[in-house]
Amino acid sequence: MSSAEAAVIDRNFAGRYARDMDKVQERILLEQIRSGDEAGFEILVKQHADRVTGLAWRLLGHRQEAEDIAQEAFLRLHRALPEFRGDSRVSTWLYRTVTRLAIDFMRRERLKRRLFFSRRDEDDFDPVDLASDPRDNPERDLNGKQAVRRLRQALGRLSPRQRAIFTLRHYEGMSLRDIAELLDIEEGTVKTHLHRAVTVLRSELTEFQED
């Protein structure tokens, strides 16, 4: 065996070991929380807060709503901890919960809009997201904000499930099999939804097709 091959094996082993250690640490932390250590739960929330809120924000497009959904997911995790067997990772559990909560939220919002003819639409944007950062190049920053705005509008044309599947695949990099498991649907259904989502986005975002 060459030294380069050995280095690759070591690196792989080290990576695997690190992941296993993470899993072991998580299990220990969960045990501590179950035995009444509230500080342990605080550590768990801090570990996952950014990723969970980030996912909720990508799905919903509004900071406040994303934070509310993230908070609800953590509270549900706290309630579920006594029965949490550790078969899946906490991150997987949180991703599943946040995605489902976000889909429910989007469905309720759509229904409300239909019932009350509300103007609260995907055309509305979080002012925090549209605020310009003076440190950046103003022109580039403005173009970037407009691109995000156009994307948000296009994402708003998708069904909540299509939006979730596209976001999880394109922005979160999850495999379609994991997404199917997460949403408790067939992998074939996920593929169909992803294709429909991309078709809608292509027709909405014609400016991105220009050379």
Add this chain to the structure above:
Amino acid sequence: MIKRTCLNDQDLTLLHYDETSIGLDPDDARRHLAECAACRARQLSLERVLHGLPRLDPDLDPHHATRMAARVKDCLPRRRSFLPAMTTVMTAAIAVLVVTNWAPQRQASHNSSANQQATVQQEMPQANAQQKPQATAQPETPPEVDLLENLELLKELDTLSEITGV
């Protein structure tokens, strides 16, 4: 021109995400893409859109995780305050039970003691009647069921009977 063996839009979308449609071999699909200019052009058009999509970064501040942890902590059921509250409720419940159950019993035992005394005195010989004439004047009361249930009072009655020789 799209040939019969050409990839459809869904195949191209899935290939972009390193996935394939059911029944389509990924190697066959890639081989076809390399050979077919029409499919390659459609693939490039698709990739231009998907690669051109802006990043969606939430731009969270560095203290977001700490704030979220504090926010969640505020909403959690307070385990520490729960226990004293339960203790207080339990103590109050026990106190109420004690008061409601013992007070009538004490009253009943007090009444039955008086009745017992009266009955015993009624059964005493006439000589004793001179000492306490008011006892015989009281109306005759039948022994109550509560009195029989009270073992202590039965014992007292036995003792009194032995003393008086009745």
